[in-house]
Amino acid sequence: MVIENLLPPFPQWFLPALGIWIGVLALVALVGFFLGWLVVALERGPREALVRNWQAVVQALDDFVRRLSLKRAHGLAYLAVKESIRRRVIAVFVVFLVLLMFAGWHIDPASREPAVLYLNFVLSSTTYLMLLLALFIGSFSLPTDIRNRTIHTVVTKPVRASEIILGRLSGFAWVTTFILVGMGVVSYFFVIFGLNHRHALPAANLQPVAEAPGETGTLTGLTAPAFGHRHRVYVDADGRGRVEVARGHYHSIRMIGSGPEARYEIGPPEGFLLARVPVYGRLEFRDRDGLDTDKGLNVGDEWTYRGYIQGASPAALIWTFSGLTPQRFPTGLPLELTLGVFRTHKGNIEKPVLGSIAVRNPRTGLYVETEIFESKEFAEVPEIKRLFVPRTIINPPSVQIIQRKKNTVEGIVLSPPNEDVRMELTQKREFDLYEDLCDNGRVEVWIRCIEPGQYFGAAQPDLYIRARDASFIVNMFKACYGIWLVTLIVLAYGITASTFLSAPVAMVATIGVLVGGLFRDFVIKLALGQTYGGGPFESLYRLVTQENVMSELEPGLGTLLLKMADVIARGFLFAVASILPPLGQFGWSDWVAHGFDIPWEHVLIRTLQTLAFVGPVIVAGYFFLRAREIAE
């Protein structure tokens, strides 16, 4: 699976993220306070404005902390639920069911990875529908109540603005949760039934395999086609069968009867719905001169996700794993590898390019090659190249001490340094993974291409230790939870916008947040000048004059003005992007679709991010609502 922005571990993420959050929050609060002061100051003078603003802040604290009644908030939430039911939000669920009914028209079960298509479809449909729902109920509810004056039945009671906002948010959150659970359950069964298929295996399809040692009496053949594919089947003399992986799954096989009367029954598909728990390492590259580098070679790909290393040279892909213990992996390291292969000459077309895998102790430099393997490029999910580094490595093909070389300002630095090199370590013929090759739970896994003129390429997530398989249902639940978090953010923005804007305008504002949030990464790139064609004004100029994005603009006053306008626009964009939620990063459908367990660490990070956005937005909504006459 491609992961372009892998989240850092929680301890590394938390403190810097908290710092940024507090900084941005303080800045926004300061700006808000100043604007509030300005508005009041125009009416009542600067001094009183300051006093009133301060009182408002104290009052807010009081409303949110001391005088907040969960009972009243719950009552308002109940009203919000009733209101949603009255507005027939369940229609969203019906639309979802209709979508699923017609999904078969669009999803090709004969695809290379049908599970990916099915899961992506259900999760993205769920996301879009939930976002639409949140958008409508969030933006329309308060303005409709205000217009119909039904809000008076609430505000004339002793309730606080904070309770109104929180009540609505939690009420709508309950509604969306209920609908989301329904969609999740239906999606699960839709995927299960959608992927289910059987193959027939007529006995006539089986032929004896070419004689090979230990394979006497083995039959092989292809199943009948189903879902646009067939499987190769092997049945040994005892009637035990094996079905090869195709299109990302395999089947069980059972022989019924014996002798010439034998029939074969192929079971339902297996291996489609996985939740592998990967342990990722940190990737570094070693170039053909044996020097450490951050990046691999580019073999001409427009997309620079994977870096490449040259074959038959000291170049290597080096992953450093941490926290490995015999308790976690008692028998060895089960690795899974996705490799990019680039050939500069055809070589032997029928033979895959050969590579080697080795483990190295980062402290002693002891390097033990464990296997020579055949590369497999762009394999489907269950066909990913599996490699195993055993706990005990006996008579490995190659043992040596390799010193890593780093080019620094002081010159080449060796690790381990020459004085620490202990060549006697290489004299052994048997190595223990944890005793000889691990340094405090750290170990390096080296992948090298051993054929001259050929290249291997990889990105950090391309090699991982498959720690175990988690529950697919729990993984699906996590993906739905991710959707729920995004829904919550949109609801919070929608409700807050509706406290001071009319319904359609509130909806447009929330759509703005939604679109901005989904394309936040692009907006930040634009703000930082990392896109082609300049900032917004320069891009507009190029668009109108049909100027290409690569050529420099003619120097002159016009260009200068454009660039200056872009500097201002970029500052504005950066400020906006900083307070936009990164909604595009909340989707976990790829993880589920490609069979990877969503780490709990990610769930925690996204939950905190949601709270970090929702909290201040609710507080802002509270102030807006209080500022309206209706709430007085």
Added chain:
Amino acid sequence: MTFRAAFFRKIAFLVVIAILLLPLFWLGQPSTSPARGARGGPGGILAQLRTRSGLSEAELGEIDPTSEAMRLTTLGLRGVAANILWTKADTYKMKKDWTNLSATLEQLVKLEPHFISVWRFQAWNLSYNVSAEFDDYRKRYEWVIRGIEFLKKGVRYNEREPKLLWDVGWFTAQKIGRADESKQFRRLFKQDDDFHGPRPLEERDNWLVGKEWFARGEELVEQGATLRGISPLLFFSDRPMCQMNYSEFLSKDGIFGERAKQSWSRALEEWLQYGDREFPTYEGGTIRLNDKERFDTRAQEIWEELEKLAPGLKAKIEQEKRARLRPEERRALDTPFEERTPEQQALAFEASRKVHVTHREVAQRITGPRRSEALKLAEEAEKALQMSSKIDQQRTIVNFEYWRMRARFEQTPQAIEAREYIYLGDEAFRAADLTRAKQYYDLGLQKWRELLDLPEFPQLKHDGNTGRELIDVIRNYQRILDARDEPWPRPFILQDIIDLHKDSVPDFEPPA
């Protein structure tokens, strides 16, 4: 505004709407088919135009409810949606996300099922670009077939589009037959039960299957479908060329004898049929590739008739022209072709152009009562030569003469045996059996010699394609001799071929 004014305004709007509906009805009324005794109607202007141009949905090809539903749900933003999908497809391709690329292409063609370029471009993408991304040749083959299947689906949606049929033929024949992995692709193609269905094993050849699709395309054009974006000369050449390539590949697969002969015989027959087809020319009018010899013969006959009218006149004019040449030009012309220096070759070319006598020049010198007859003959000869020249130009485009000659000489026993011996020699060399390899090569070269000396093919040894092929054979023979540490035989049996073609293969070093 009073109630009365508002009411009248509404009435006015209604009237205007009703009036505007009339031209809309006139333009857009759908046609109706006759049923239950009722007469069908031709419909409005648009419906009539659609019928006339064969553009109604049902006439274009299979109607897919999904496609129709998708087009409707885009609410007129089909173009925008297609653009977004196209960009997405490009991104998926860049990021090597093949599953989503395929899914996006499926959506794209459902939105634009009759936009031929989408089918052609994206099928090319799958068969040529995406397939090349895979290291495993079996995966490459899978994606080549995906591209072909994609096109076949396009054919179902666009039954009146010969270009798509031609593409299926081209991908099947050329991509499988000419790729670097053609040996493996052809093997997998033969084993591909899902692609072929009940097709017998001996017919599972990419060239034969490609030929079937080219034939379907030809049939469609003959039924009146418009051929766009490809010259008919090339379009119609591919079907017979598939038979040629099939025959050629038979020898590569080690199949010789009667089967090879029959295949070449069929290739010749189809090539001659192709030569009998009429093709439009850029200058207007039509030509047939087979007609060149007829026009040349007629021009020659007219020379004889003019000779009868004015005996010796042509030779006389030629002599006069020759007398006007510069001395160095004359010398160059008199020097035998093989002995001319490069400067003399240029001079001789110029001189032969100057001494060339046309029919008109002879006819104009004839006086008396037969002058008008001579001028008529000259005009006829000029036309014949003009046609011959036009045909010659078109023949060059498809290498017509080479393939005609090849289909003829490949049927001779000498050619069949020569190819068989060289094939066996190569096999023996691959198996490191150098003695047998040399024996077979000696026999093969002997047969080539006999073939080159046949009086029916005087041009064969001068032909560049044959020359290059033979230089490759000679080079392999060189390797066998080197491996056996044997000297180069003197005189060498194909020395004339080395002398004629040694420069046509860049890295060939003639034996010292």
